[in-house]
Each structure stands twice: as C-alpha cells, then as structure tokens.
Amino acid sequence: MDINQRLLALREVMQREHLSAFIFPSTDAHQSEYVADHWKSREWISGFNGSAGTAVVTMTSAALWTDSRYFLAAEEQLRGTEYQLMKLKIEGTPTIAEWLGQELREVRSPEVGIDGMVCSTSEVEQLVSDLRHQGGITLRTNFDPLQQVWRDRPALPLNKIEVHPLEYAGEGCTQKIARIRRALREKHADGMLVSALDDIAWTLNLRGTDVHCTPVFIAYLLISTTKVTLFTDKRKLSREVEAYLKENNVETDDYTNIKNGLKSYFEENILLDPDETSYVLMKAVTRKVIRESSPIPAMKIVKNDAEVAGYRRAMVRDGVAMVRFLKWLEESLLSPSSLEAPLSELSIDRKLTALRAEQPLYRDLSFDTIAGYEAHGAIVHYEATSETDAEIEPKGLLLLDSGAQYQDGTTDITRTIALGPVTDEQRHVYTLVLKGHIALARAVFPNRTKGTQLDVLARQFLWREGLNYLHGTGHGVGSYLSVHEGPQQIRMEWKPQPLVANMTITNEPGIYLAGRFGVRIENTMIVVPADTSKFFSVDDEAERGSYLQLEPLTLCPIDTTPIVPGMLTDDERKWLNDYHALVYERLAPLLSNEERAWLRGKTSEL
C-alpha cells in the first residue's frame, strides 16, 4: 500500500465511525521520543519518518506538522502525497486546531479522533480546549483506526530484558525506590504510575532492546507505599531477571493488565504526571489523582560517581573509534583507488558504526547517524537513504552527528569535517559556530543557573551576523539510556530546570544554509564545580555562592583546518589547544603508533 492507498483505507474507517478527522502524533503509550515499530502510526500513514511530527487527516485533506530540524527531510518525504507540510514555529503556520477549524468549517458537529492511549493527558486536554474554541469541534479518544487498516503492523517487541549491573548503575534499585517514595511523600502522594520507559529502566536498573537505539523495554511500573509492580510481557523475563526482581521485591504482572492494576490500586491517592501519563490511563484511575511532575527525572539526571566514571570510560572508547574513523576517512579521500566502493554518506556511516562496534561494551548506536555531505549537511536531522546517498569528494564539509550506546555510557558527538578545499564562506561560518561552542564551554555560572540563561553564549557570534539555528543548544544525555534526556536543556525557550553538578548536557551550536552546507560542533559535557580563582578574595554574603562550569566528556579532535585563525581570540585559541591536549592525553594510550602520530598532528597547537 502506498500512502494514498493508506489514506483511502483510513478514510473508509473514519466514515464508518463518523470521524471528520484523525490526528496521529509521533509518540507511543509511554510518551517516548523514539518509539517501537508497532507505534509508528504517524510514519505509516504519512511516510514521514522523522522523530517528531504530527499527521492530521480529514476526509479531503492531510497535513503534517514538524519542526525546523525536519523541514527539508519532510518536504522530500511528503512529495507526491497529498500531505501539506506545516512548519512549526514559522510565522503563519496554523496550529492543528486552527487548521481543523478551517478545514472542517462546513462540517456539521464535527468530531475528531486521536488515540488517547498514545497521547499524554496534557496534550489531549489542551487539544480538547483548542478544538472547542474552533466552533465546538469535539474529540474522541478511545479508538485507533489503524487496528483495522494497518495489516502487517509489527507486534509489540518481545525482546529479553537484562539486568544493568550495579557497577555501571552505581545505586541499587531498592535504594532508588526508597528515594522515590521519599519524594512522593513530600508531594503528599502514596504512590505513582511510571509510564516513561527510561524512568522504569533507570529505577529498576534493567535495560532492554525494544526501542531503536534506546536500551529500554515496554512496560509500566506501579509504585505504592508497600508494593512495586512491573507490568510487562512475561515472555521478556529471563530466569535471571525474574530472580533479580524477586530479590528486590518487585512483583510482575502482564503489560495489558495495567488498567486493572490501576483499578485495584489500594492507596488513598496516586501521583500521575499529566505530561507522561496517557489520557486513557489517567481516566482509568479510581483513586484521587495528584497531578504533579514525576519525581524520577530530577533524580535520574544527576549522575552518581559510577555513572560519571562510566561516561568517562565510554568516551575514551568512543573517541578511539572516532579517531580511527577520521584517519580512515582522510586516507580514503587521498587514495580512493584503495576502496572497494566509492565513499558515500552511507558507506562512511557503515564504517564508523563498524569501528564503534569493535569497542568493548558497545551495544548499539544511540541514534541514527547523520552524515550530511555539503548541501545535505543543511538538513538538520538528515538520514541518508539509498535514494539520497551522496558520493563524497575530497572537498567541502561533511557534517557527522553520531553516538553509541555502551553499557557504561551513552555518547553523542558532532564534528564538521573539511574533506579538502572549503570556501571562504564555509570557513567563516565554521569559525562562528566554533566560537559559540567555545564560549559555552568556557562559561562559569552560579549553581542552579537555567540553560535558557546560557544559551546566548553559543549564539552571540551568529546573531551578530544575522544567523541563527532553530534547534536547542544542548540536551541531557542518559547513562546507557536515552540520548535525549531531560528536563535540563540549553535553548532559547524558557526551561526552568536548574543546572547542578553531575548533570550531562550537550553543547551543539550549528548553522544550516539550505542547499549549500551545514556546520555543527557538538561535545557532550558534564556540569562540574568551577574554580573561580578570583583576582581578589571576596567574602561578602551577597557575592558568595558556588559556581559551575561545563567539562567536555567527548574526546575527539575538532577539525582546525576550516578555522579562520584571525577570528579567534587568545582565550578561544587557548581553550581549543587545552581541549586538544586533553584529547591526546586520554586517547593516545589506546592507539597504535601510527594512529597516535596522526592524532598528534590533529591536536597540535593552533
């Protein structure tokens, strides 16, 4: 079935059900960013495979909303379908409700559908309110039309769950549950439902392989004052995991029993995070609901010593793989005849993945590699396919954003690499982006500063020239968990989560010139106490306070060949030289003589 046939089949069901439109968000029953194939309804109905987007289908029209990362990719993927691309945060783009109000203006008492099982309570309630304002459109939430039309829909995965060893987790599951219960008591709650898959994996020190690039497993977790119950398909549990759960007093029940589990929950009240809990489950609860944010993310994002040590080890191995890759790439560009097939975006992706996979404790990629050569580099979340795969020549810029899941840490790194001669414009823009990266990397800030306060540091040099990037500057990175972990972020929008020591955060300014090239330079960083070596000691009460800074975890040379040296200040040059000295010092012991010599050249003082 092609997209138009799928739309035809959907509209037949919609007609039978008297639905004027149906909304397909990109989430699953757990509000995951990356979802199991079973839940890729939006991709199935629209053909757009980006990680974020919402498809809306009426009887006569269809539209897809996505953000700036995916504008170019979505345009390509929607070509030839009846979908209209709706660019989020661009002036003039209607909201979904506004668009439906317009499209359904001739329909009498229109009803719109959304699957309330894969949509959070907050989103559904907002949608109900927004649609009511559009001439009283109503919303139905108890129905998934694709059950009738998506014939070869993948089943929910049955992959085995494994125990995440304490040496990497750093804190036992029993201790974590005790901490969660204390936090619940502070919110006057007797228990909670955990829907977020990474929060479940973190709490229980379990990992899985149900979701692409993310070591989680499909489940719910119900915590009360005396009981902890894991709702998951029991076929996923090995003997070892069963014994581990028993040992930690975690009961199990089947995944499909979660509604019953909520109905028979015996305490006075239950905390449900409306941003995390699906609308259908929120409505299934019979006890008093305490609508508050889950206490788990705030615990999970502050890494313990074992986790930090794990990141540091994983980053060394990831750096070794990156260095071997970069050396191979450089040599391959110089003697293309030595290669079996010409260099292309896909072939270098395969090579890089193979080099990472050689490393101990490697488990998976942490997201699909973005290898964008020249104009493809301007597509923020470009993913090369056999149709788009571009041959790589010894000139211009390659934007390479990649990462891996190692059992002791998750990595996320972007390098933009000059493959040969680059234009003056490329050098100029590359240096602006690097200056922003360094400004954030050098920042010192008071404990509990918000990411929004720091964001301008990475953008200031771009803004001065009328350039900007519409994605965030930084996001948290999980500890052998999701590569995007929150709620800490560094971005233009207000994010109230304060930064404290031992949080991870990426530093990834970029710039994208459509049709020409893209530049992004990203290190994963960790928040550490700053040594504010003052010129003079200050002991005034108002001035006292602890300060933080960002320390790079990522260890990989930053290409110096596209830098315009005169655009860097002495301080910026010093930061880059210091970083390169660190990269060399940490990676050299694991490299061959030849590799070491290569790295020595790449990290030599500017």
Place this chain on the structure above:
Amino acid sequence: MDINQRLLALREVMQREHLSAFIFPSTDAHQSEYVADHWKSREWISGFNGSAGTAVVTMTSAALWTDSRYFLAAEEQLRGTEYQLMKLKIEGTPTIAEWLGQELREVRSPEVGIDGMVCSTSEVEQLVSDLRHQGGITLRTNFDPLQQVWRDRPALPLNKIEVHPLEYAGEGCTQKIARIRRALREKHADGMLVSALDDIAWTLNLRGTDVHCTPVFIAYLLISTTKVTLFTDKRKLSREVEAYLKENNVETDDYTNIKNGLKSYFEENILLDPDETSYVLMKAVTRKVIRESSPIPAMKIVKNDAEVAGYRRAMVRDGVAMVRFLKWLEESLLSPSSLEAPLSELSIDRKLTALRAEQPLYRDLSFDTIAGYEAHGAIVHYEATSETDAEIEPKGLLLLDSGAQYQDGTTDITRTIALGPVTDEQRHVYTLVLKGHIALARAVFPNRTKGTQLDVLARQFLWREGLNYLHGTGHGVGSYLSVHEGPQQIRMEWKPQPLVANMTITNEPGIYLAGRFGVRIENTMIVVPADTSKFFSVDDEAERGSYLQLEPLTLCPIDTTPIVPGMLTDDERKWLNDYHALVYERLAPLLSNEERAWLRGKTSEL
C-alpha cells in the same frame, strides 16, 4: 513617637481587633513602586525607608523583608528596634507565611491582617493560600489599623494635574483609548479598570506631582465601550484640564467614588488585572471579571517617534549637566580651598541636582540620587543622610546613580568615578563590570528575544571570578513617567516580555564588596534594529528574521582612569571609543570652550 511606641500603639489596636499579626507591604492602592506619603505605612511602622520591603508585626515580634539592594541600608535603619531583618532570596530566609506559621504556632485560630486596599489581588490570594498551609491561619483584609494610631498621617496630595503636550506624548488620548478598546475586544472584554498611576497618566496624556520623583497623580480610570471616567479629587483639576478632559470625552468622578463606579458599571464584563487591582476593588465588582493582564503596559513601553526624539533631546541636556558636574567635581577635588564647605555625598548631590535644574524642561529628579563614596558604594540603594554623609577625598571610587524628569524624557545614569588613586582591586573589578556593560551594549539578538536570555552577557566576566550582583541588569524607563517601567527587564529570573524595537532598557551591571566599595556603570538604552552586515548574504528561510541591538541614549563619558587596559579586547576598546566619540559629538555644541576642552580629554581614544 519612636518605632517602639508606634509598635505599642499598633498592638493595642491589634488586640482589640483580635488580630495576631499585621502585614504592611510597601505599595499603595495603585501598586506603585514609589508611593505618596499618605501610604508609607511600612516606613512609618518600621522606620525602614527603602522602596521595597514588607513589615510584619505580631504581638511579640516584628520582622522586615527586603531584597539585596537594601540589606545594608535596612540593617542600619532597623538598628535599635525590635525588627529582625529578613533577607529575600538568601538561603534560609523564611517566607512571611512560614515565619508567621512559626511565630503564631501557640496561638489558637490565629487571624492576620493586611489592608486589602493597598495590596493586589494576586498577592492577597497567594497570601491566603500560603497562610492556610501554615496550620490554617486566616487573613482579614478590610481593615487599616494605622487609621487609629498614625496621628499626623499625611493626607492624600491635592497637587494640580497638568496636560502632557502632544508634541512630547506623540499620540492623542483619543487614539490611545481607541487602541486600548481594540485590545480589550481581543481579550473579549467590554471595559477595564486602570489602577496603575503611570498607565492612567500615559493613557490620558496627563501628568501630576503626587508621587516623589514620578510625575503621576492619584486616580483611577474606568473604561467601558462607550465611556471613560477619571476618578480623582476634583480639586486637582484646573480649568484647562477640565476643558481638555471634556474635549476628549473623559468624564470625571470623585476618587473616593471608585467602588460605586465599579458597582454601577453597566457592561457584561470587565477586565481587571489581578497584579494591578487591589483586592478590595476586585471584590467590589458585580459584573463578570476577566482576569487578564492589562493591555496598557505593552503599548506604553513601545515608544513612538515623538517620545524617542524627546529622550534624545533630554539625554543631551542631562549629559551637559553631568559633564558640568564631573568637571566641577574634578576641579573641586584639586582645589578644595575654593569650596565653601568640604565635599560630601550630600553636597555633591545638591550640586548635581542644581546643574540639572538649570536645564530647560527640567521638572524633578527621577529618583533620589545615590551618591555612595567608597564603602557606601557597596550599599546598592544607598541614600546619604546627614548622619551617614561621608566626606569625599581625592582617592577611591564614588558610585553615582541619578536621573531626572524632563518634560520630554526621563533619564537614569550611573557612573563610578575615580576621585584619585584607586586600588588594583578597584581597577580590576571596575574593568570586569565595564566589560559586562559593553558585552550587553554590543549584543545583537533576534527580534522578540527575552531579557533573561541576554542577562548573562553582562554577568559573564564577573561569574568567571565568582562574583555576582543580585539586582537586575536592566529595566525600562518611562517617557516623563516612572523611572522603572516594565514589564521588560533584563535579569536572571525569567521575564517573558519580548524585547522589540523602540523599548527603553537600562544596562547596569555592578558589583558590591561590602565595607569596601561598589561599582556600577549604567546607560539607558533604546532597542533599535540591528544592521547584521553579514559576511555573506543568507536567504534561507530558517535564518531570515530581523535582529535588534541596544543603542545608548545616555550621553556622558565613562571614567577611563580605573580601567585595566590589558583586560579589554580590541572590540571592547572600539565600543568605548565609539561611544565617547558620540558623547563628544552630541554634547560639544552645547558646552563652553572650557567645558568642551575638558570633555575632549575625557572622551579621547583609549
């Protein structure tokens, strides 16, 4: 009566009324920052005269909450009274409700009082909720105990209202009211009550002299779809103003009739801003209340061409007065024998005020001058009194924060001046503050950036050395109105008001080393379109967009003698030289030959 006698008298009334505590905020019935003497209840009961602070009195204890600007001043002023100083935003400081919960823990069914006429709806409702959480303390809002104990309480002022000429206002009152009505319709409101005195003055193009340093008058304004009524004491209205109001279809009623006015308001609904409307008036309304923010501030803070031209003229005159003052100060320090009395904080304040008063269109100061010599400079809102007045010697730093009300514009400027030799520490800190000032002054940012996003630019160099200032970096400045105008601000806390062209904003980083000295460098700036002269033209949709920057309105040399030249980058030096060239160019034509020569020296290239 001294403070302790006042407390005694208050407690007698509290006992009669069965009140366990009484709360005295620093606002008036109009939520003004600066209030008429009649409403200075908090100052009368506590002796603390800062612009922000809340006094709370129980039968056995008393406490005063204020912010970091006033910590040192409050400590001095509360000495010898039973008041305990509560430092806002300092760890460990209880909230008022928490403190009352603790102080009244032995009292049965405690009731606390606050005058609901001088307290906003939002504040009262928050307080009701906070006190309820402290073991069920209740709040009484219909009673002002000082009516019985404050014998010589000043009456409400009866100063004459005057028309603010159209050549300065730039937009007629009828046009403004039409714009307000359009904004109200967008909020589905039929009318509104305006309580904020500067919003009333702005809307009607009227000014007064009821409040210290702020050209407003005591009134309420009630706007409906067909009627506009000004509630004010009719003795304040001259023939001219009466005619002007009539001409603009503004009816008048007595100030004390506002409750009746609200009761007889005839439309379906009324917009009341809960942050601006006193609790008592909110409760007096019988129609449906639309609780939304007032549409007026968003209009008032975007200055029209006449207002901008007015600022520019006023800043030239203010700059001339400042230059004459600085030259006089320098010469007086060199030949003190020429003076009648020794130089002191108070005497230089008088001299500066006299020089400003010589300027055309001068009407008043825009706030009490802060002239803090050496250690007094570390008291953020220091106001010299005859007791504290420090003699000024030809050494160290003088922090001078001052401004004036001219009929065509309000000014606000801070200079920190080396009076002779300064220490290495002073030079170092001065240069850090200047670097922050310049970083913000040089910033280019997208249209609608929030002040919170830019704040770090001014703080980054201080933070690196473990220093910070706890006040905001910038606030709006009125057009012959309040020197503090909002809601636009540049500060660490989140302020959602976006910056757009033609808003005023100050740029005033500082640092305060208690017991030693303070540094602050402040220019009033205006938001203007930025020329993002790009290295290469970029026409990608995602990159397009208009950019803004801050242009200094203030014209006065920044002292270069305390600068450590090696700490400035070339870009920073260039900014300072360009600014000084501008100051010279604009002020020179109004100066005598001797003054011009002096200014030439002070603005020579660094």
